Structures are given as C-alpha cells and as structure tokens.
Amino acid sequence: MFQPNMFDSHHHLLEMGHKTPENDLDIIRDDEYESKSGTDIMEAPSGDDQDPNQRPKKKRYHRHTQHQIQEMEAFFNECPHPDDKQRKELGRRLGLEPLQVKFWFQNKRTQMKAQHERHDNSQLRAENEKLRSDNIRYKEALNNATCPNCGGPAAIGEMSFDEQHLRIENARLREEIDRISGIAAKCVGKSMLPYPDLPTRSLDLGVGSFVPPTGEIYSASDLLRSVSGPTEAEKPVIIELAVAAMEELMRLAQSGEPLWVQGHDGPSEMLSEEEYVKTFPRGIGPKPLGMKSEASRESTVVIMNHINLVEILMDVNQWSNLFSSIVSRAATVEVLSTGVAGNYNGALQVMTAEFQVPSPLVPTRENYFVRYCKQHADGSWAVVDVSLDNLRSASVPKYRRRPSGCLIQELPNGYSKVSWVEHVEVVDDRTVHSIYKPLVNSGHAFGAKRWVTTLDRQCERIASVMANNISAGELGVISSPEGRKSMLKLAERMVMSFCNGVGASKSHTWTTLSGSGVDEVRVMTRKSMDDPGRPPGIVLSAATSFWLPVAPKRVFDFLRDENSRSEWDILSNGGLVQEMAHIANGRDPGNAVSLLRVNSANSSQSNMLILQESSSDSTGSYVIYAPVDIDAMNVVLNGGDPDYVALLPSGFAILPDGNPDVGSRGSLLTVAFQILVDSVPTAKLSLGSVATVNSLIKCTVARIKSAVLCDV
Known part of the structure; x- marks a missing residue:
C-alpha cells in the first residue's frame, strides 16, 4: 500500500x-542474473510445513492441464524469456505459482535447445561425409590431371605469396559466410536465398546504394519505432557485412602503429584515417560528405567470467540494463542465428538502439545495426556491431557505426580482459548545447573509454551482489x-x-x-x-x-x-x-x-x-x-x-x-x-x-x- x-x-x-x-x-526491470533451475517441475512441502523428526516426503510431480500447456506454449512462441512481472501475471491467469511458470519455461528452453543440437549434429555429420567424399574425388582428379597442350602430367603453376594468401583468406571467409547462412536459415525457419557468387564485389553500401524494392524510406526520427525485420534479399548482404566487420574489428583491436597513433591531447590513441582507408578498402563505403569520424580504443580487466559477459552482450535487455547510462532504448528486430553448440558462437542479431548522454541538452544517436558474436580459435570471443542504416534509407544518416565492439579474452579467477573499439561517423549536430560541445566534439561523450569504464564499474557492482563473505563487524554494513x-x-x-x-x-x-x-x-x-x-x-x-x-x-x-x-x-x-x-x-x-x-x-x-x-x-x-x-x-x-x-x-x-x-x-x-x-x-x-x-x-x-x- x-x-x-x-x-x-x-x-x-x-x-x-x-x-x-x-x-x-x-x-526496465533487471532479471538477468537468475540462477539456472532444474528441469523437473515438482511440488514439495515448504520448510515451515515439515516435521524435523520425519523423513522428507517424496516430491510429487505436477501435471499441467492441457489449457495451461497451450497458453504457455503460445506465450513461449512470443517470449521465451519472460521476466518476473510476466511470470506472475501468467501464473495468476492460469492458476499457477510464478515458480511453476518459471520452471516450465526453463524446461521448454532446454527441450528446444536439445532439439536444435540434435538437428545440427545430424546436419554436420552429413556435411562431413560429403566433404570427405569430395576431398577423395578431388585428390584423384589432381593425381590424374593432364596438360591440355601436350597431354603429359599437369604441373601446378606457381602463384605469388600475396595471391596465395588472398585466395586462402577468400576461401575461409566464404566458408564462414556459408556456415552462418545455413545456421540463419535453420533459426528463422526459412530457406535462405543461395549466396551470390560475387568474386569482385565489395561491401560498399554507400549512400543511396540500396533501396528496398517496395520503395520504403524510413525517417531517422522514426527509426526505433518503424524499423522492420530484414527481407530475404537483404539477409545475405547482412551476413556478408557481419563477417567482414568481424575481421575488421579483430584487426582494429589488435593492431598498433601506423593504424593507431598517439593522440595529441593525452594518452588516448587516435585512428589514422589515411591508414584506415588503405587497410580496409571495403566496409560500409566511404565517409559521406558532411560527416566526421570518431574512433577510439580502450582496454581493461573486469571482474566477470568471459562467458557471462558474452551472454549479457547478446541479450538486449541485459545489455541495455548494464549500460543504462549510455543506452536509453534498445530492441532486437530479428534473430538470424542463435549460434551453435549451446552458446553464442555464430549468433547474429539485427537490432536498433538509441545512445545518450545523461542530459536533455545533448541529442541522442539512433542506430539500426547487426550484431555478430564469434569464438575464435585461440578461445577469445568477439562481439561486433555494424550499421545497416543504408539498407533502409536513401538519405544520408545522421549517425552510423563502422565495425565497433569488443574482444574478450579469458583470464584466471573469473576475470576477463576486454578491448573495446568504437568507430562511428556522425553529422555535426548543431542542436548540442554549447556547454556540452567540447565533450561531444572530443569523441569522449560516446567513445570507447565511456563504454569500458561503465562496464568495469558495473562488473564491480555485480560482484558486490554475489558477495557472501561480508563481515557484520562494521557499523551499518x-x-x-x-x-x-x-x-x-x-x-x-x-x-x-x-x-x-x-x-x-x-x-x-x-x-x-x-x-x-x-x-x-x-x-x-x-x-x-x-x-x-x-x-x-x-x-x-x-x-x-x-x-x-x-x-x-x-x-x-x-x-x-x-x-x-x-x-x-x-x-x-x-x-x-x-x-x-x-x-x-x-x-x-x-x-x-x-x-x-x-x-x-x-x-x-x-x-x-x-x-x-x-x-x-x-x-x-x-x-x-x-x-x-x-x-x-x-x-x-x-x-x-x-x-x-x-x-x-x-x-x-x-x-x-x-x-x-x-x-x-x-x-x-x-x-x-x-x-x-x-x-x-x-x-x-x-x-x-x-x-x-x-x-x-x-x-x-x-x-x-x-x-x-x-x-x-
């Protein structure tokens, strides 16, 4: 009351x-740190009802009615991860306790994951058999190859080191794109369009280079409200862009000079735009006229397990809650891939977000982007975002993100090293109040350092929630x-x-x-x-x-x-x-x-x-x-x-x-x-x-x- x-x-x-x-x-409610519960739905007497001199009664299983199951199935199709408030409301409507609803949804998610894994394993076995037979066939063809001119044994011509490297890199990227396309097709329940064979195609999605067939043009001010999921024709382009963005993020996170140079106004690094254009000639196209670049990189060690950190970054609610001082609104438009092997490796999501400075005097920045998560061969994880605004608007966007995100490396004792890259292009906004212009123009208002320090502080806060060894000796503790x-x-x-x-x-x-x-x-x-x-x-x-x-x-x-x-x-x-x-x-x-x-x-x-x-x-x-x-x-x-x-x-x-x-x-x-x-x-x-x-x-x-x- x-x-x-x-x-x-x-x-x-x-x-x-x-x-x-x-x-x-x-x-927004924060419910992300719930512990995993068992898979059985049981009822047992509470501690208050039990006689300490009696042996515990055997737990009895609870069977839901057909109506309850149908209602929860329908809700699960819309929202597989209900929060506390949704569980309480659903339980009230169906005559169930919130804990029973929670367990049912956990069991359902476990069941669905197991089904997906069985299907993926079957698919992978079939693909492995096909690759093995193809490999044997190609080896036989190579051994029996003849020269078309003289009819003798064919000699493999020498190629330059650069050409060989490019061919290997091309094949690897193509393989990754095909893999993600297959995963995405299974997750969305539709067949993907065959990936186009475009050996010379760049990823240039420059201004006005793509307009939907329906001619829909979205206003920047309505971005978060009006944006819809990608079309079938857009999905292969999005996948290709995400794979290339991951490659770019890894190089940006790990490279030194001449790509990154010492800043003029402090210890922070600056991205050399000239070197960047040489190193990454593709991407989302050249910088549009009238836009300025903001690029920053920052690293820190945080008190959080790398797996938990990846889970937070790939859950839009947990992500926006963790960074509530930076992310004012966010939504997942469509999940193209949930990943494989029960984790987020290969997960691909189309998202929208609005980024803010905590003042009504600084306009927010809206973005429509794809987020891609990948585990690399050395065990590190990376999560990259890259703008998709140009897929939907023929007008020049006010703000777009080139490949930005973080590289996460596991450290002992549950710690992680996080290297964050923030690379954006933005129109100089004259509506920013004069007292905030120096902070915004310096690139620090929305830069990597703000993301990293906020993450570090929030990880300390979460560690405080989990602490159990607090002494009661100090007054007020x-x-x-x-x-x-x-x-x-x-x-x-x-x-x-x-x-x-x-x-x-x-x-x-x-x-x-x-x-x-x-x-x-x-x-x-x-x-x-x-x-x-x-x-x-x-x-x-x-x-x-x-x-x-x-x-x-x-x-x-x-x-x-x-x-x-x-x-x-x-x-x-x-x-x-x-x-x-x-x-x-x-x-x-x-x-x-x-x-x-x-x-x-x-x-x-x-x-x-x-x-x-x-x-x-x-x-x-x-x-x-x-x-x-x-x-x-x-x-x-x-x-x-x-x-x-x-x-x-x-x-x-x-x-x-x-x-x-x-x-x-x-x-x-x-x-x-x-x-x-x-x-x-x-x-x-x-x-x-x-x-x-x-x-x-x-x-x-x-x-x-x-x-x-x-x-x-």
Whole structure:
C-alpha cells in the first residue's frame, strides 16, 4: 500500500492540479542474473510445513492441464524469456505459482535447445561425409590431371605469396559466410536465398546504394519505432557485412602503429584515417560528405567470467540494463542465428538502439545495426556491431557505426580482459548545447573509454551482489546476503529509472520553461498507472544542466556526503541526515548504496528514509536517490521482493567538461527531479505545480553553486 509520508517531502510543496496525459516511460526491470533451475517441475512441502523428526516426503510431480500447456506454449512462441512481472501475471491467469511458470519455461528452453543440437549434429555429420567424399574425388582428379597442350602430367603453376594468401583468406571467409547462412536459415525457419557468387564485389553500401524494392524510406526520427525485420534479399548482404566487420574489428583491436597513433591531447590513441582507408578498402563505403569520424580504443580487466559477459552482450535487455547510462532504448528486430553448440558462437542479431548522454541538452544517436558474436580459435570471443542504416534509407544518416565492439579474452579467477573499439561517423549536430560541445566534439561523450569504464564499474557492482563473505563487524554494513541482494536490486532499478528519464530520448517530450533564471530548465509529465514500482498518479519531471568551474570529483564528494546534504537538499528542511546502512559496491570509496534517515523538525517528514546510490569513474559520476517507505524498506532488508517498492528517483549526473584524459577545468552537472504532483492518474497538471517545481530546481541549483564555489 502506498504510504503518504513516502512522497510528502515532495508533494507538500505542490498544489494539486491537472495535466494533459503523456505517454508512460517504462521502467526496465533487471532479471538477468537468475540462477539456472532444474528441469523437473515438482511440488514439495515448504520448510515451515515439515516435521524435523520425519523423513522428507517424496516430491510429487505436477501435471499441467492441457489449457495451461497451450497458453504457455503460445506465450513461449512470443517470449521465451519472460521476466518476473510476466511470470506472475501468467501464473495468476492460469492458476499457477510464478515458480511453476518459471520452471516450465526453463524446461521448454532446454527441450528446444536439445532439439536444435540434435538437428545440427545430424546436419554436420552429413556435411562431413560429403566433404570427405569430395576431398577423395578431388585428390584423384589432381593425381590424374593432364596438360591440355601436350597431354603429359599437369604441373601446378606457381602463384605469388600475396595471391596465395588472398585466395586462402577468400576461401575461409566464404566458408564462414556459408556456415552462418545455413545456421540463419535453420533459426528463422526459412530457406535462405543461395549466396551470390560475387568474386569482385565489395561491401560498399554507400549512400543511396540500396533501396528496398517496395520503395520504403524510413525517417531517422522514426527509426526505433518503424524499423522492420530484414527481407530475404537483404539477409545475405547482412551476413556478408557481419563477417567482414568481424575481421575488421579483430584487426582494429589488435593492431598498433601506423593504424593507431598517439593522440595529441593525452594518452588516448587516435585512428589514422589515411591508414584506415588503405587497410580496409571495403566496409560500409566511404565517409559521406558532411560527416566526421570518431574512433577510439580502450582496454581493461573486469571482474566477470568471459562467458557471462558474452551472454549479457547478446541479450538486449541485459545489455541495455548494464549500460543504462549510455543506452536509453534498445530492441532486437530479428534473430538470424542463435549460434551453435549451446552458446553464442555464430549468433547474429539485427537490432536498433538509441545512445545518450545523461542530459536533455545533448541529442541522442539512433542506430539500426547487426550484431555478430564469434569464438575464435585461440578461445577469445568477439562481439561486433555494424550499421545497416543504408539498407533502409536513401538519405544520408545522421549517425552510423563502422565495425565497433569488443574482444574478450579469458583470464584466471573469473576475470576477463576486454578491448573495446568504437568507430562511428556522425553529422555535426548543431542542436548540442554549447556547454556540452567540447565533450561531444572530443569523441569522449560516446567513445570507447565511456563504454569500458561503465562496464568495469558495473562488473564491480555485480560482484558486490554475489558477495557472501561480508563481515557484520562494521557499523551499518548489511551482512545478510538476501538483504544485500534485495537492496542492490532496488537501487539498480532506481538508477535505471533515473538514467532512462533524464536524457534527450525521442520517447520524451521535454518542454523548455522561459524566465526561469536558470538556463534550459525542461519539464515533462508522465502518467503512472498499474505499476507496482512507481506510485500511481501524475509525475512531473524537471531537469537542467549547467557548468561549474569545479573538478567533477569535488562536486561528486559534496553531493554524495550525507553531512553536506542539508546545504543543498531543500526538502530536508535543514534536518540532520544520518546514514543507517550502506553497501560498498566498487573500489572507489564513493561507490556505494546507502540508506539515509532525515531527522526533520517537520512532523510529516520525521521518519522519511532515502535510498541513495553514488558511483564514479573517470568518464562520469552519479548521485541518485529516492524517498522510500520505512515499512517497505524493512521488507527489502530482510530479503523480500523489491519490485513492489514504489520509487520516484531524482539526482545528479556529473560529467567532465571536455577530454577526461587531460583533466577537466570544470564539471557539467545535470540536476533532475521526479515529483508526484497528483495521486489521481486522470488528473491534469496545474500551472501552480509547474511553478513550484521550477522554484525548487532554481533554489537547489543556487544552493549547490553557493556551496561548491565558496572554496574556489
């Protein structure tokens, strides 16, 4: 039940009113780290029902009704990996427990995988027999070959080393393309068109080189909403492009000079465009006029098993959740291949994604691309993305990715070395706000370093969730594994909700307020209904970004410290803020999830709790918080389900104001609030509510500037 004191700290400042309904912004749930369960569906007495003096009763198998099986089969065809919410809804509709639904889907996936593997094994045996007979036949033909001129034994002519190398490389690439084509045909359930024999064909998909036969042209602004799956005619081109992209990524990840040269403004490397064109004459075509290149490469060692990392990258939900600060929206359009041998080797997916900077002042970048995963002979894995925009539009795209992605190498003790390459071409966007132009123009706003540092930080966070050897000696440390996991899962949802709501995604409708006294204050409204993770009613979001002549670390330390919170948090009313519990989730001491209590003189806020997560790396920092109900948090700390705790996250995103490799003169600070202005979802927004939120954000910004600039 929603408790009034939970959001009174925000709500008491606002006048009740009405608004024009807007579209909901979905909160993505994170369910990716479930452990694998058994394949049998059983029921057994719970621990509370068993007599300790009796031998355990034999587990009895549960047989589903024909109706239940038909319903779950139909759901499986649409969604083989339902999340918690879907399982609960399906179980409620069919009269089953969510755990029974979960086990049924796991069994079904195991059954389907076994069927695919049996079919693949049969196919491979047949292909091996055919290749063996062909090999014997070719050897006999070669031994019996005669010269057409003299009739004597034929001599194999010598060829140059380069020609021989090219022929071998050509044959290998052709073999890989044919293999993926066969896998793709089996996975989509259709026969692929025979791969065209094009010995001199390049992979040039330059501007306007391909228009669908129907003449469909897709607007860039509608990319994520209107894009459809590839046609049969496009699939061989996509496969060929993916194979070539993998080759290019491997060379980009492993090559040194002269392809990569030392940067002029720090330790980062720069891609030599002249050398790149010489080395890779094919690809997606020449760089269109008016576009600039951004290319970067970064490596790090992360605390994650290489197999788990591949699984996350190849699951669109896990991938977008892990990189929620970079990926605002993502979807898999079509799976052309699921891979072979029970893993993602050879997996091929057509996808769309929208990439963001955490500020409404920087436009997002949309992309339509293919993702290809491959395990190489040395045991390393690689995942590559390459744009397919030119397959669908005759107009010049605003953004396209040349082969980009990562090479993953296994290290001892569950660690992995990740080498990330990000190579894109983008039109200089004049709608980027002036204070963000240095960061965007440097290539670091969307570059490899941001991907790698975000991955490293998130892997540390996941390791914290899995930790079981936490000492209870330190005050405030949550030592219970169940309580830690529930609290971290709740904080993760809070962070994703904040990141998904603060950017300039095209799914948002921001309105700029005039006469606010603060540059570019933007607001939008959303209607919340039937979402247990968000209070019902009308939610008003407000955000602004501004520059501070203070280093990002100084701003981060000030905002995350509970002792200085009263200096900027108007809603605490000057009350003492005390940390009740915390969970460290990274090497940096500032990376933590905390539970704070505000001891305010205001009776309506006397027992308000605040859930806060702070995280920092060299490319950006976040301090995100939300008021929470004290009874709900007690359930979470005891290991209860955090999905039903209502949250409205607010907080801060702190970015360097330029190239982070050379140090920043200042910080780019985004302040964002989410406030429940009316608990009735059908209500309309009043102008008084907007004015109050505008005043709240103005005062908060003024207080932050006053506090952090006093030491400058």
